[in-house]
Structure formats: C-alpha cells, structure tokens
Amino acid sequence: MTAPIRLAIVRQKYNPHGGAERFVARALDALAARGALDVTLLARQWQQGDSSWHSETVNPRYSGRLGRDRGFARAVQKRLKNFDLVQSHERIPGAAIFRAGDGVHAVWLEQLSRVQGLSARLIRFFSPYHSYVCQAETEMFRHPALQTVICNSKLVRDEIADRFAVPDHKLELIYNGVDTDAFHPDLVRHRVAMRDEWQVPQDAPLLAYVGSGFARKGVATALEAIVPHPGVHLVIAGADKHAKRYRKLAETLGVAARVRFLGGVADVKPVYGAADALILPTLYDPFPNVCVEAFAAGLPVFTSPMCGAAEWISEGVNGWTNDALDVEGYRSAVGIWLARRDEWPALRMAARKTAEPHTLARMAGELEALYARLLARTDQT
Template identity: 25%
Template sequence: MSSLTPNSAESFVGEKKRLRIAVFNRTFSTTGGGAERYSIALVEQLASRHDIHVFAQEIAHNWPGVAYHRVSMPMRKPRWVNQLWFATCTWWSTRSGFDVVHSHENTWHGDVQTVHVLPVKYTLFRELWGWRKVFRWIKVVASPRLLAYLALEHLRFKFRPNRKIVVTSESLWKIVDATYPDCEGMISVVTPGISPPLLPLTQLRKKRARSLLGLPKDKYCVLFVANDYRKKGLKTLLAALSKCPTGFILAVVGNLTEMPAFNEQVKVLNLASRVFFLGSLKNVAPAYESADCLAHPTLEDTFAMVVLEAMSYGLPVVVSSAEYCGVAGLLQDGENALILDDPLDPFKLQRALEQLQNQPLLSEKLSKGATAFASCYQWSRLALKQEELYMDVYEATNAVKNQQ
C-alpha cells in the first residue's frame, strides 16, 4: 500500500494526465452491497481528477463531475441473460472515446477488471476429481446459464498486455491465480477502504442514533450488515442470540426481501422483541453509531467491507476466519478482532459476544485495535493505487497502438 499521505497524494496525482474513464456496475447505489460501495467510493475519490462516466442499469447516486449513462434492462430475469445484455450494451457504448474501461461486472471488454466474488469456475469445480468432475462438466454443458457465465469469465481473465485484474484481498488473489494461471502477471490487490468517521463516538451520539433507528437505549446491541443474510451467517447469529442473556438485541441492516425467510426462525427462537430488521439504509452511519459490536459469521466473503467500516467506528468485531472471510487474514485474534474458526457454531459465537459484553477491558482493547487497523485503509490512499493502474493501462494501450 502506498505510504503517501492524502496531501502528498493530491500533488502527486495533480501531475497526471486527465483520463476519460468508463466504469461499469449494474447497480450504482450505496444500498447495493459492498461491491457497489467499493466502486462508488473510488469514483468519488477520482472524479475531480478524471472524466468519469458511469454505466449502470440502476442508478441512485449523484456526484459532481460524474456523467451517468443508464443501460436498459429489458428483463431482470433470468440474470444470466441480463448479464449478457449488459455486457453487450456497455461494449457497444465504449468501443471508442475512452482511455480506460473499468468493469466491476463479468464482462469481456474491461481494461481493468475488478473481481469481488469467487470465480464461477472455482466454485463449480473446486475439489472435484475424476468422474465427479466429468459429471459436473456434463451439468455445465447442459446449462446455458452456466455456459454463459463461464464464457464471460474466461474472456474476462484472458491475457492482454494492457489489461489489469484487480482483486480485493490476498486470499482472492491466490484463488484467481490458481484458477486462471495465465493472468498471473495482470493481478493486483486493491482492498476496500473507509472514509474516516467523526471520532470519538459519544454516548449522546449513540443515544441519538438508537432513537433514530427505533432501537432500545439500554440493551447491548449486536449489529449485522448484509444483503445476503444466508451466506453472511444470520442463521447462526440468531441461534447464538437465543442463547445470550435477554439484555442482548440484534439490529439487522440489509435488503428486506430475505426477511420473511428468517422471521420464522425469529419466532421459533422467541426473539421477536430482540431482533430489529432495519432494511437497507442509504446512510449506514447511524447503525454503526448505535451498535456495541459487529457480528459477521460469514460463510463466504472475499474481503468483507462491512467489517472494515465497523472497525473504523471503533466497534469490536466478531468475524469468520480467513478460510471464509478475506479481511480476517489481515486481523489478529484478541488484538483487533475476535475470529471464529467455525462460523456455523452458534455456541462459539455466543461465547464471543458474551465476552465482549462481560469483559470491558477486552472490548476497549479491540476497539482501539480496530480503529488503528481501519486507519491504514483510507479511500484517499487506496484511490492512488487504482489510479496507478489506470495510468499503466493507458500507457500500455498507447504502446500497443504505436507498434501496429
């Protein structure tokens, strides 16, 4: 990571050529999820230095100097057809006139390809050998959906001298490198970042935040932030909460479309008065300000931007190990986080949550460690790394043109 300070970064970037950049993201909204917030943050950081054009099907964002282009969506489902449509439309619109094309989606034509999720090829074929692998290929060949995703992904990772593959964590880098070894020299790591909140958090701010969100003022509040409740471990968290004392409550932030499936579990566990589904929040700051800790027992996360955001507010975090969550590979258990070796074990999660409530010294230690860790991952610095990749692509493209 660059050691430049934000002030030196501004003077450094000011000498660079102003580029015309196209950015692809089907949903360009802060409520979309971690990948969407990642792309939005970089756009905001670099918009004053470059001419940025955002191509998206859903846009809920407005930033000075950014040009927005809405891509049509004849059908939302099947998703793979819409993915092909989006890839084709953006290719047609950006064939010329741009110095760099940056895709956060599974498309074939981005000069910079930022990968936020595990490769489709990896998820389909990992740990499969012999006849099991043969049968999986038969399933793939019989599925237009899987064939479309694999074809797009193959073209996305295809070697080009002026292409950069960006991954969000070291653990994802290893997986991409093993799955598509031909793109090894193109891979760079640019982790998610944070914009530092106003610190320290006072009891008055916490009280106001809880009042705003309708949360009890005298309970120990565990925060869970995700759009995919199932993959991010809400089932285990609810089971753990049911074993905690009644003084514990849970605030769930994220897409409410998944709420009905988990409401039944809430009722069965008799947690109706202790679980608060807050929905998608355009501004998540009050949720972080109102919480006493963050629980993220995820089953699959290439990084987990929400963990970094919570840490920037000084929240103690309980998070799955690096086997399940990319950011955990950067954390130290007991120093700046509590790390779960098994995110499916509600008893271990329960014990971790009760530790945080019952051991103020541990909680304070983790809070200070979290703030210190998050301070090293500010968007103002990470944007420099992204811009350097843009400049590398621009120079490589010109070199290729000069050779022709």
C-alpha cells in the same frame, strides 16, 4: 495541458444499500476530484446525485437474468473503444481492468451448496445462468485484453491465481477505502437516540449485522449466536426477500424480543454508533465495505475465514473468526467478548487503528497509480 484519461467504470445496476455500489460511488468521486481523470460510469441504472463524474445509460432490452447479463455485456463491449481504459465490475471479456469485488462465482456456488438441499444444488448445477456466469468469468480471465485484476483481498487474489492461472503481475491488491472522518468512534453520539428508538437498553451489549442477502451473509448464524447470551441484543440492517423466514427463526429460537429487523438502511452510521460490535458470519464475501466501516467506527468484528476482512483480524484484539456455519464457535466468541467487557475500550481502539491507514485518498492514489502504469505500458507498445 495533457488531456485527462478517459476512464469508464462498468457496473450494471446500482443498489443504494450494496457494498460494491458504495465502492464505485466513492471511487468515482475520489478519482474525478483529482482532475487527471475524465470518469464515466456505464450502467443500466444509477442514482448519481451531485458528482464530478458523469454516466451513460446502457440498458438494452432483455428477458430473464441470463438475457440481462449477456445483453449488458454485449452492449458494453461495443463501447470499449471509446475509452482509454475500462474498469469493469462485471464479468465482461475484453475490458482492460476487472475489479473482482464479487469474488469468484464458482467459489460462491461451492459455499452456497453447504446450506442447500440436494434439489436446490441440482437446480443450480444445471442452471443456464450460472453456467453462463462461470463461462464468462473464465473467458474474461483468459482474454488477451485483460491487463489487471484488482483484488480487494488476498483471499480473492489467491483464488483467481489458483483457478485461472492468472500471473501474479496481473493481480493488484487494493483494499477498499473508507471515509475515516465520517466513520469514526464519535458515531457513538447516536447511541442513546437509536437505542431509545429500537427499545434496546442503553447498557445492553448490542451486535449489529449490516448487509443484504441474509442466507449468504449469515443472519441465521448471527441469530443462533446470541441464544445462550440472554443480555445480548442484535440489530439487523438490510433488505432480504426472505426476511419473514428469519423473523420466524428468531421467534423459534426465543430471541425475537432481543432482535430488531430494520430493513434497508440508507445511512448505516447511526447503526454503527449504537452498536458494540459487528457480526457478519458470511459464507463468502471478498471484502465487504461494512467491515471496513465498522472497524473505522471502532467496532470489533465477528466474521468468517471466507470473508476478506478476516485478513485484518488479530484474534481477540480487534475481532474473532469462525466458519460461517460454526454456531458454537460464534457463541463461544461472543461469550469471550462479553467476559472481557472491561477491555472493550481497547478493542474499540484496536478496531479503529485497523482501518485508519485505509483512507479513500489512499485507495484513489493506488488506483490512479495503477491507471498511469497501464497507460504508460500501452504507450510503449
């Protein structure tokens, strides 16, 4: 019997509410279940639970986030030789596979500068941490050991090709998979109970925002978007250290009575079930799992062109796109959506059909086929 492929997946820290972490957990379970892979997670912290893969703690001492990332990278580099393949979700030079789930750091900084003042931009420009991340990213993409970059959107694939001259044959587009049985329009069964709990009228149009990092993912724009639509409610599921600032903004805009801040939510399915659409006016998001989940649950999506999910949107069919800072654009799109309320069942059906091909099994199969090609290529050299 052929020995299973020893695959290491590298992710520094697990955040149970993070989209990248949910991808890692799903990929590990799906891949290990196939039996052809012996999957090990290398991480500082991880909540594993019952799974067919195992983990190793890589937690060297550090001081500050620069020391944290640099120390973790160096510790992982020492373990690379213990595996047949290493797929890193961190910017670590020397791994054979890099999954660019967080996109290109320099692009993120450029987008962030759009909402920052001069002093904040200068601080970031001279930040040793951001300099380190950009340098590590460049070294990683130019490292001779790099065989493949897994991109979860055309957006990221094209950015990497343009900025780092990575050849096309090293850029693999594999969209995030979703459990289409768990995330399904049948989640509407949660509608009555959740709306009662949140004190949202049963017939009120309800937008859901799901995600942490409110500045990045556009909570301010989401709040602004509902101002001229007095019947629209908004539920915000996500943690942010500046949440109080956004609560204050909701009060200032006069929409606080129509907004519910839920904090971090371990199970987002009831949120999708209670909502009528997802709004995520993100500054930069390579391809957030929340959009895949929302589509699968039958929710049309409002998002930005700098979100990979925009690649799946047919304007007015399963969602709308506007620049992350285009408040009037989002207000207009929400207005169009409200005016087409009798067509919402068709919008929901179109959203569901968008996600249906992108199952976890398909994603796992594409990943395993990629690993097999890489190992065959290695055996021939």
